[in-house]
Amino acid sequence: MRFLYPAIEPHAHGLLDVGDGHQLHWETSGNPDGKPVVVLHGGPGTGSNAMQRRHFDPDAYRIVLFDQRGSGRSTPHVSDPGVDLSANTTWHLVSDLERLREHLDIDRWQLFGGSWGATLAVAYAQQYPERVSEMILRGVFLLRASELDWLYRGGAGAIFPDAWADFVSLVPAGEDPLAAYQRLVSSPDPQVRVRAAAAWSNWEGATASVIPNPALVAQYANPVFAVPFARIALHYFSNAGWLTEDQLLRDAHRLHGIPGRIVQGRYDIVCPPVTAWALARLWPDARLTLLPQAGHSTGDPGMIEALRAATDEFR
Numbered sequence: 001m002r003f004l005y006p007a008i009e010p011h012a013h014g015l016l017d018v019g020d021g022h023q024l025h026w027e028t029s030g031n032p033d034g035k036p037v038v039v040l041h042g043g044p045g046t047g048s049n050a051m052q053r054r055h056f057d058p059d060a061y062r063i064v065l066f067d068q069r070g071s072g073r074s075t076p077h078v079s080d081p082g083v084d085l086s087a088n089t090t091w092h093l094v095s096d097l098e099r100l101r102e103h104l105d106i107d108r109w110q111l112f113g114g115s116w117g118a119t120l121a122v123a124y125a126q127q128y129p130e131r132v133s134e135m136i137l138r139g140v141f142l143l144r145a146s147e148l149d150w151l152y153r154g155g156a157g158a159i160f161p162d163a164w165a166d167f168v169s170l171v172p173a174g175e176d177p178l179a180a181y182q183r184l185v186s187s188p189d190p191q192v193r194v195r196a197a198a199a200w201s202n203w204e205g206a207t208a209s210v211i212p213n214p215a216l217v218a219q220y221a222n223p224v225f226a227v228p229f230a231r232i233a234l235h236y237f238s239n240a241g242w243l244t245e246d247q248l249l250r251d252a253h254r255l256h257g258i259p260g261r262i263v264q265g266r267y268d269i270v271c272p273p274v275t276a277w278a279l280a281r282l283w284p285d286a287r288l289t290l291l292p293q294a295g296h297s298t299g300d301p302g303m304i305e306a307l308r309a310a311t312d313e314f315r
Contacts, residue, residue, distance in 0.1 A: 003308040004054040010065075015075070016103050018096045020087035025073035026066040026100060030058040035133075035315060036106045038064040038097070040113030040120045045232030046225070047072025055112065055307050060315035064109070066100060068093055068120075071228050078228045081186075081193065088232065090241045094124045101131060110314060114138035115271055115296070116233075119241065119248070122279070126254040135260045135286075136310045138303070139268055139296050140276035142248045143241040147275060152177050152237070156207055156269050163206035170199055182234045185227075194223050200234070201226035207269040210295035252282035260286030261310040263303065265294030 010027035017023050030053070039052045048065040056063050069088045070078035078085065097120070101109060110133050113121040118137040125132045141147060150156055153176070157164030171180040184196035198221045205220025219225055244250075260283060264276040273290060280288035294300035298307070 003305045004051070005056060005058060005308075006054070007050065008053055008058050010053075016066075016096075016100055018069075018092075018099055020092070021076065022069050022087065022096075023075045024066050024069070024096055024100065025075075026064065026104075028062060028064050028104065029053050030056060030061045030063040032062060034058075034060050034062040036062045036064065036104075036109035037112055037311070038066070038100075038109050040097075040111060040117035040124075041065075041068065041071075042113070042115035042117045043071065043229055043233060044068060044093075044116045044120075044236050045071045045078065045229045047074075047228075055304075056311050057315050061311070062106075064100070064104065064106075069096065070232055078231050079224075081190075085232070085235045088235065089239070090120070090123055090236070090243065093120055094127055097124050098128055098131070107131075108133045111135045112311070114298070115141050116236075118271075119143050122248045122252075122255070123243075125258060126248065126251045129254055129258060132258050134314045135255075135258055136263070136307065136314070137260065137276075137279075138263045138298070138307060139271040140262060140264060140279055141271040142246075142275055142279065143237070143243055144249075144275070145240070145245060147271070148178065148237055148240075150272060151204075151207075151270060159269055160207050163203055166206075167199060167203040170196060178234065178238055181230070182238050185230050185234055194227060197226040197230035198223060200230040204270060208295065209297040210265070210267050210293065210300050213297065213299065216297065216299070249278055249282060252279060255283045256285060258283075258285055259314070261313070262286055262288045263306045263310065264288060264290050265296055265300055265303065266290050266292050267294065268296045270296040 010029045013027035015023040067074040111121040201220040205217040291302040
């Protein structure tokens, strides 16, 4: 991936107590005196990864990665079925992000997020616009009912009928897929939980890339990845992210004055471009780039190059 910067290691890391029994794993890399940027990982529930550091010029940026509640190296981890999710909501994560900014003694920072990470970035920026220098979003998802209906109630199944058939094979006739999977991943039977989590995650893995990518599908189906990914995602989606319908679009005026770059695959099945288009029309400081050969995956044609151009522009 020639548009990524070279691999680097963190120069600082730790666990931040954010209350409710949660501790967030965080790390910083790049230039300790550079421009602060925080990466908001997707999912919710996937956790951060080393490749995310490589979108940024390490000489120019102070790069902050962290694992959201219940995921990655944060504790407690939701792969433990006994972990309570009642204190794991969008607004808990927004507060966590602000607490992390204060902990790291950062005045303003750039937000970089894709998919669910874009949702969290917009929610945070609307609450704390004075703390945001710029935003770079990829594969925009705003947790609207229409987006959930498209991906989990049949719309995307018209494009991937084979993968959709596998996904709904665990759903009893007449039952809502989201409700069915929420029940299955909460089953007291560990075999049922793991099978459902793998099927849930496999559906997103199958639809994420324009170019079939067996390695990506295998990653999503791996129980180590799938269990937290499915459990947290279903918790959030079943509760509409604790947002009112269209809330993040309705409050887009709060983003005015924040420079933004939106990178969107034209053929993104997971997060169709209509949402990025709607947000860009309400956010005059943002510029939308539609990539003509890309889907949802950062590995799709043009995606990493476009993200590199955005981070370089703002450095």
